[in-house]
Amino acid sequence: MKLDEAHLAWLAADRAMSVATGDRTSLGCAAVRLGQVLRTSGRVRSVMLAAAYQIAPPDPDTGEPQEVSLCGALLVQAALIAATSGDDRATADLLDEAADMATRVGEGHDHHHTAFGPTAVELARVAAAVELGDGPEVLVRHDKAIGRDGWRWLPVEHRAAHLVDAARAHLQAADHTDAARLLMQADSIAPAEVRHRPAVREVVAHVARDSDAPATITQLAISLGLG
Incomplete structure (x- = not known):
């Protein structure tokens, strides 16, 4: 039986977490990767929270930026999983907690390759609002x-x-x-995000099906084999 991409990602991340047992930092990094590829799994949400509170410093105000960043990134992933399942209260609470940590970390850092900071949390609020169907709020938050x-x-x-x-x-x-304009911008700065992620390809296909779709998005869809 052929394994789909999500199952393969789960196995890879699960193996990474097994290897990381006993090393809180490695465990946290593996958990972030797990959340990014398997955001629709309720099981992963509990993994995110367990890893976040394991990595959290006893006092966030005096914790090292590296561990605060990792903890905050895990909370963001847990929040996005909560949004995917429609749990708006948990989503808001987790993002507020992450925002407090982001304020301590500040902007312009990439501890443990998380890019965690205030702007990253704001982008997560946009992603969560999309999942929850809060269209008007999304567009306002995006502009900011x-x-x-x-x-x-x-x-x-x-x-x-x-x-x-x-x-x-x-x-x-x-x-x-x-929608087409933003997809073309995304493709111009990071083609792999558009061309190799099934969920993104679905968005491209949806936009391209519109009778008034710009020629650029139609061409992109064709290049991805979606035409």
């Missing part, structure tokens, strides 16, 4: 997030992923033109 100084310090993959989330928000508002 990309205007922050921290936006340009984020890795291009993070920015591209956010642009895709914003494109999904425009789709929810039946605005295919702006």
Whole structure:
């Protein structure tokens, strides 16, 4: 039986976490990767929270930025999983907790390759709002997030992923033109985010099916084998 991408990702991340047992930092990093690839799994949410509170410093105010960043990134992943399952209260609480940690870390850092900071949490609020179907809130938060100084310090993959989330928000508002524009921006800065992630390819296909879709998005869909 052929394993799908999600199952393979689960096995890889689960193995990484097994190897990391006893090493809190390695465990936390493996858990972040697990959350990123398997965001729809309720089981992963409990893993995120367990890892977050294991890595959390006794006093966040005096904790090392590296461990605070890792803990905050895990809380963000748990919040996004909660949003995927429609749990708006848990989503808000976890993102608020992560925001407090992000304030302590500040902008422009990439501890443990998390890119965690205030702007990263704002982008997570956008992603969560998309999952919860809060279209108007998403668009307002998107405009504010990309205007922050921290936006340009984020890795291009993070920015591209956010642009895709914003494109999904425009789709929810039946605005295919702006959705296409944001997808093309994402493809221009981090093509792998668009071309190799099945969930993103689905968004491209959806936009391209619109009768008024720009020629650029139609061409992108064809290049991805979606035409």
